[in-house]
Amino acid sequence: MRVFGVTGWKNSGKTGLMERLVAEICGRGLTVSTLKHAHHTFDVDHPGKDSHRHRVAGASQVILSSRNRWALMSELRGADEPSLETLLGKLDPVDLVLIEGYKRESHDKIEAHRAATGQPLIAPGDPTIVAVASDSAPDAGVPVLHLDDTGAIADFILERVGL
Template sequence: MRLYGVTGWKNAGKTGLMERLVAEITGRGYSVSTVKHAHHTFDVDHPGKDSHRHRVAGAREVLLASRNRFALMHELREAAEPTLEVLLQKLSPVDLVLVEGYKRDRHPKIEAFRSETGNALIAPDDPTIRAVASDAPLDLDRPVFDLNDTGVIADFILAEVGL
């Protein structure tokens, strides 16, 4: 499975770039899935709903399904957070998996960067970052793209993964 990451610090534009890339790349006829890392507890379920009640009662997995989608919730309870590699095995085959976050993993990435945040670039110290998508000109040893030039960024990623 082809894999490419979008990384960067908080408020750097990662999610917006991911959203635009998914639309751009699927618009070109490729199938795309995404993985998003959350650094906090999250829930796709709501107290009072049947599926939430099942989980609270102790179910290890709850599969919630309708004619439009399904969601499999797996409670880790005391287990460690699964690695990206383990999570990727749970996805159906697609042309490309775009990963938001997982900045310390070794897959190739593009860094989203907004100068207004005041954060330092990650790229100079991370060889897995193959390019930077920025809202300001940068002098780097790798390609720098306009953060909003989705088509050019998509071209770069697709060339990188061989699509």
């Protein structure tokens, strides 16, 4: 599986770019999965639901399944967070995995950047950032693509990963 990341500061447009890239690349007939890192506690389950009750009762893993989808929830219960490599190994094979976040990992990334956030570029100090997608024209030392030009960004990523 080929992997490529989208990184950037909060409110830089990462999630919107990810969403557009998934639609664009899938529309070209390729299969895509995503992996997103969260820096905070999150829950995909809801209190009172059976699966939530199973987890609260102490289950290490809970699979929730229907005819439309299934989800596997694993509780760490104090164990270390799994590595990116471990999580990638849990995915079914696809053409491309787009990774949101994981700034410190070694895979190639594009930095989403919005001038209005006032945040500096990450790219100049990070050799894993191979391009910037921005709503301005910053001097990044790497190719800069317009944040809203999803087709050009998808072209860049697919060429970079060899698809």
